[in-house]
Amino acid sequence: MKKQYLYRSLVTMLILISTSSFAQIVITSDNMPSQGDTARVSTSAYMETQLVDPALTGFDYLWDYSELQPTAQSVLGFVNPIQTNFLYYLTFGPTVANLALPIEGLDFVDLQVTDAYEFYRNTTGEYVRAGYAATIMGLPLPLKYNVPERLYKFPLSVNSTSDSSISTFEIEYPPVAYFYQYKKRVNSVDGSGTLVTPYGSFNTLRVKSVIYERDSLYLDSLQTGLPIIRNITEYRWLNPDFPVPLLTITQEGLSYSVQYIDSVRNIIPLIVSLGNDLTICEGEEVTLTAQVEGGNPPYTYIWSNLSTTQSITVSPEETTTYTVMVCDNFGVCASAYVDVNVIALEPIELGNDTTLCAEIILNLLIDNSYDQITWYVDNEEMGTGLSFSIDSAGIGLNSAIVKVIYQKDGCTKSDELTVTFQLCGGFQEIERGQLTIAPNPATEGIAVKASWNLIKPVVSISTLNGPQVILNNVAISGRRLMLDISNLKPGLYFITVQDINRMTTGKFMKL
Secondary structure: OHHHHHHHHHHHHHHHHHHOOOOOOOEOHHHOOOOOOEEEEEEEOOOOOOOOOOOOOOEEEEEEOOOOOEEEEEEEEOEOHHHOOHHHHHHOOOOOOOEEEEEOOOOOOOOOEEEEEEEEEEOOOEEEEEEEEEEEOOEEEEEEEEEEEEEEEOOEOOOOOOEEEEEEEEEEEOOOEEEEEEEEEEEEEEEEEEEEEOOEEEEEEEEEEEEEEEEEEEEOOOOEEEEEEEEEEEEEEEOOOOOOOOEEEEEEOOEEEEEEEOOOOOOOOOEEEOOOOEEEEOOOOEEEEOEEEOOOOOOEEEEOOOOOOOEEEEOOOOOEEEEEEEEOOOOOEEEEEEEEEEEOOOOOOOOOOEEEEOOOOEEEEOOOOOOEEEEEEOOEEEEEOOEEEEOHHHHOOOEEEEEEEEEEOOEEEEEEEEEEEEOOOOOOEEOHHHOEEEOOOEOOEEEEEOOOOOOOOEEEEEOOOOOOEEEOOOEEEOOEEEEEOOOOOOEEEEEEEEOOOOEEEEEEEEO
C-alpha cells in the first residue's frame, strides 16, 4: 500500500509540474462541434464517497477523476438539421440552428417519445441550444425556445465574465397535455488546470452553469397542472482539441450524472429480471428472486415491501405487483417488476360442528359455481355435486366428519364439519332382562319383542369388539321384529332398537 501511495503521489506531482507549462486555454467557435463530428462518451455513476467533489475548483487546479467506472457508452454524432424530420427543419432552419444531435428522449414529458433531437447554433459570438424536437405519440413536435439557451459566450478564457440567458417554450398536445418550460442559465468560468479521467490527462478550462428550471405540465385527463421546479448545477471541462466537453458532471439535489470522452470499453450493463408474471392460488406462497447480470458486484437490493435480500417469499391476498431495485458497487441501479396474480375461490363454509336428533336429515347446499365438488364422510368419497345429505341411517348414533373438496381454475380448497346424531326427548333404557329375544341361542332367525308398539325402529347389531351394523328390511309386526341372522358368524351379539322416543338393548347367541 505504501508503494502504491508513493507511486500515485509521484504521478500527481508530475502532473502538477507539467500543468504550469500549459498555455492558457482560449475556447472559440472554432472549437465547437461541426456537422459530421462524432465523439464516443461513457456514462458513469458518481460515488460521492469515492470521487472528487465537483464543487472544488481553482486556477492551475488538478481534478483527478481517474477512478471513474464506465457503466454505458454511446457515440454522439452531429448532423445537419436538414437531415432531420422535414417538420423539424421548418422550425429549426438555417437562421435558427446549424447543428442537430440525436438523443434518446426528452426528460420532461411522460409520453411516448421517439426521433428526438437537440438543435444548436454555433456563431462567432456564442454557442446556443435552440430547442428540441421529438415525435410524441406519433406526432412530430418541434420545441423552439423563444430565446436560445446560451451555453458558451466566446471567447472563453480564465478572464471571461459571467453571462446568462432566459429561455421559454410552450406546447399544446390536445387532448392529452399542455407543457410550458422556463429556464434560466448562468454561466461562469470558475477554474482551469489539469483534468485526469480514465481517457487521459488534459489541460482544461472549466465552465460552471447554475440552472433554474420550471416545468409546468397540465394533464387533460386529470384536469390539473403539475409544476416541477428543478435546480441544477452543471460542470463542464473544455479542451480546444475536442468538440464536446472532456467531462460533464450534472448535479440535481443529491443526484449526479457523469459523462466523459472515452475509448471503446467492454461494458456489460446492469440488467435485472424477475421473470414472467406468476399465478398462484389464494393462500399459497411464492418465492421471487432477482436475477442480476452485468454491472459491478456486490449488489444491494431493495424491494417494494422494503426487503433487502435477493429473494423474498410472499403470499399476497390479492393480485400484487412486486418491484425490486438493484444497485451495484458503483451506484448504478436498475429495476424490474413482476405481477403475482391471485386466484381467489369463493369459500364453501359448511358451518360449525352440529349435533342432531336421529330422525333429522342434514342437507348441505352449495350456491356457487366450481369446476368440481366432491363430498366425503370420514374420508370415504360419498358423492359429487352442489348438494349432499346425511342422516343417522348412514352413521347411526355416532359422530362423522363431513368434508367437501372443491376446485376451480386449478386451485383446490376444502371445508369440513363434525355431525353427531343422538336420540332426543329423554329416553328410558329397558333392562336386558325385559327385552324378549327368542329363540336364544338361535341359528337362522330370532324374534325380538319390545315393550311398546314399534313405529319407526332402527335396529343395529354389533359384537363385543366389532363395528355396529345397521339392519335394513326388518319385518315389523306390532311389538315384534323378525330378524334373519343366518349370515352371522357364531358368537355373542348385542342388539339395539331405537325408535321415535325409546331405545332398548339386548343380547343373543348365534350358534
